[in-house]
Amino acid sequence: MPERQVYDVVVIGAGPVGENVADRAVRGGLSAVIVESELVGGECSYWACIPSKALLRSGDARRAALRVDGARQAVTGGLDAAAVLARRDSFVGDWDDAGQVSWLESAGIDLVRGHGRLTGPREVTVTTPDGEVHLAARHAVALATGTRAHVPDTFGLRAAQPWTNREGVAARVVPESLAVIGGGAVACELAGAWADLGSAVTMLVRHDLLAGYEPFAAELVGKRLEERGVTLRRGVSARRVEREAGGAVVLECDDGSTLRVAEVLVATGREPRTDDLGLGAVGLGSERGWLDVDETLRVLGPDGEPVEWLYAVGDINHRNLLTHQGKYQARAAGDVIAARAQGGTVDDAPWGVHAATADHRAVTQVVFTDPQVASAGLTAAAADEAGYRTRVVEADLGAVSGASLHADGYVGRARMVVDEDRGVVLGATFVGQDVAELLFSAAVAVAGEVPLDRLWHAVPPFPTSSEVWLRLLEAYGRPVARG
Ligand SMILES: Cc1cc2nc3c(=O)[nH]c(=O)nc-3n(C[C@H](O)[C@H](O)[C@H](O)COP(=O)(O)OP(=O)(O)OC[C@H]3O[C@@H](n4cnc5c(N)ncnc54)[C@H](O)[C@@H]3O)c2cc1C
Numbered sequence: 001m002p003e004r005q006v007y008d009v010v011v012i013g014a015g016p017v018g019e020n021v022a023d024r025a026v027r028g029g030l031s032a033v034i035v036e037s038e039l040v041g042g043e044c045s046y047w048a049c050i051p052s053k054a055l056l057r058s059g060d061a062r063r064a065a066l067r068v069d070g071a072r073q074a075v076t077g078g079l080d081a082a083a084v085l086a087r088r089d090s091f092v093g094d095w096d097d098a099g100q101v102s103w104l105e106s107a108g109i110d111l112v113r114g115h116g117r118l119t120g121p122r123e124v125t126v127t128t129p130d131g132e133v134h135l136a137a138r139h140a141v142a143l144a145t146g147t148r149a150h151v152p153d154t155f156g157l158r159a160a161q162p163w164t165n166r167e168g169v170a171a172r173v174v175p176e177s178l179a180v181i182g183g184g185a186v187a188c189e190l191a192g193a194w195a196d197l198g199s200a201v202t203m204l205v206r207h208d209l210l211a212g213y214e215p216f217a218a219e220l221v222g223k224r225l226e227e228r229g230v231t232l233r234r235g236v237s238a239r240r241v242e243r244e245a246g247g248a249v250v251l252e253c254d255d256g257s258t259l260r261v262a263e264v265l266v267a268t269g270r271e272p273r274t275d276d277l278g279l280g281a282v283g284l285g286s287e288r289g290w291l292d293v294d295e296t297l298r299v300l301g302p303d304g305e306p307v308e309w310l311y312a313v314g315d316i317n318h319r320n321l322l323t324h325q326g327k328y329q330a331r332a333a334g335d336v337i338a339a340r341a342q343g344g345t346v347d348d349a350p351w352g353v354h355a356a357t358a359d360h361r362a363v364t365q366v367v368f369t370d371p372q373v374a375s376a377g378l379t380a381a382a383a384d385e386a387g388y389r390t391r392v393v394e395a396d397l398g399a400v401s402g403a404s405l406h407a408d409g410y411v412g413r414a415r416m417v418v419d420e421d422r423g424v425v426l427g428a429t430f431v432g433q434d435v436a437e438l439l440f441s442a443a444v445a446v447a448g449e450v451p452l453d454r455l456w457h458a459v460p461p462f463p464t465s466s467e468v469w470l471r472l473l474e475a476y477g478r479p480v481a482r483g
């Protein structure tokens with residue numbers, strides 16, 4: 001029997017989520033080891049959130065100046081693509097994870113580099129370049145292995161070696177032309193980034209942009225993408241793809257047209273990294289898809305009951321594929337693992353410290369397009385589907401003094417979804433330049449279930465864009481005097 005290293009908690013996957021599970025468990029008095037097969041910091045740090053936002057920022061800053069008369073005259077040239085790419089490189093530490101490894105050390109978390117898989121209840125075997133390492137968990141194993149890009153079966157697409165998000169954020173050369181397949185957050189953000197850097201971008205969007213958001217998001221973002229030079233082809237899909245000997249990619253589309261580009265980026269969603277994770281070894285059958293979890297993030301077995309020692313946190317449970325929501329789950333999971341280990345109280349009631357309630361009711365997301373799309377809680381469609389009796393009100397962000405001072409000709413819109421039975425905000429969406437920083441106010445209102453009557457006493461400062469809240473409340477109507 002090979003020697004095993006025993007810890008209270010074993011975490012597989014050192015993305016933002018795994019790091020936070022381990023951190024909370026250690027803060028709760030447990031020992032923890034984390035297993036990572038690539039870079040500590042995960043997809044988010046090196047191939048997703050951070051490099052994509054770094055790529056986008058320079059174009060946004062340039063446009064912001066162009067939208068303010070007086071500053072506009074100071075903008076005398078285009079983006080310096082080499083400088084933008086160099087700035088991106090600095091944010092990903094040139095794809096070196098030394099900084100994140102030092103953080104693990106400072107947090108008291110051990111690291112084993114290699115591919116981890118379950119080999120039995122509470123047992124993890126790591127394949128490392130030097131052989132196998134056997135780990136055992138006294139209390140819990142947490143799976144936080146994230147996702148990879150889903151590449152559809154479209155004929156020839158895989159053989160054409162398309163860009164996924166990885167090349168889409170890490171490329172070192174701006175392609176002369178780029179086809180983007182998909183219309184979600186990845187497609188919209190990266191189409192805009194590469195267009196800003198000078199690529200001739202064509203988006204093939206099977207249905208419409210940004211499904212799942214309030215419909216005006218697609219309208220406003222689509223219009224601006226076109227103004228940034230992106231060719232938007234809605235209702236068109238590639239049906240055959242081929243990379244020619246010379247390197248160019250030819251896409252035959254289902255409307256009979258042909259597109260010839262230097263590169264093609266596939267942004268058609270994600271698939272979970274649950275294959276080769278040993279799920280079969282712990283009675284989870286041949287399961288390799290997304291992992292269902294209970295409110296404290298324990299994996300649900302085939303009988304629908306939670307496996308008492310096994311957690312699935314972040315992207316792989318498919319609740320919300322977002323770093324901050326995954327880290328929110330990680331805080332709950334790390335704390336509840338410690339509570340269960342020490343026989344403490346488990347607070348898993350809705351909004352309890354160990355329950356990831358916001359996953360269903362108060363998710364926040366910002367899509368870093370121009371204009372930005374920022375949403376908290378439920379959209380009108382999602383609230384209807386969930387059975388709420390709702391009233392929806394809208395406001396023109398461009399008519400708010402703060403916004404019109406911020407940028408000449410500011411265009412934006414806001415929507416608030418109200419639960420008519422309880423008089424609270426179920427969701428809010430803002431679309432406009434720099435609305436990202438406005439979103440947390442909505443998150444507080446939604447998660448706090450603040451009554452609208454009380455929200456009238458939260459006074460937005462003048463002249464800021466947050467006065468859009470006042471416009472939304474006015475559209476809803478003043479409360480009547482209490483008798
Ligand atoms: C282009 C793009 C932009 C995005 N932008 C944003 C954004 O702006 N804001 C936002 O909130 N979200 C954004 N996201 C989503 C965000 O990247 C994910 O939600 C987040 O990375 C999930 O974190 P995670 O820790 O669950 O998984 P990951 O970050 O994927 O980390 C999982 C880790 O597990 C490791 N691993 C996997 N299998 C094993 C194994 N068997 N053994 C050992 N290690 C393993 C992986 O190597 C990886 O390091 C973006 C996604 C993409 C694709």
Ligand SMILES: NC(=O)c1ccc[n+]([C@@H]2O[C@H](COP(=O)([O-])OP(=O)(O)OC[C@H]3O[C@@H](n4cnc5c(N)ncnc54)[C@H](O)[C@@H]3O)[C@@H](O)[C@H]2O)c1
Pocket residue numbers: 152181182183184185186187189205206207208209210211237267268269270320321322365366367368
């Ligand atoms: N700013 C952010 O927070 C941010 C940015 C990027 C990504 N993300 C996260 O990453 C996740 C993944 O993003 P994504 O854009 O890859 O996925 P997505 O699921 O949001 O969008 C996928 C898009 O591809 C299209 N599509 C799917 N299959 C297709 C096919 N076979 N042919 C043509 N089109 C097809 C869909 O219609 C959709 O437009 C998102 O859910 C989001 O949570 C977040």
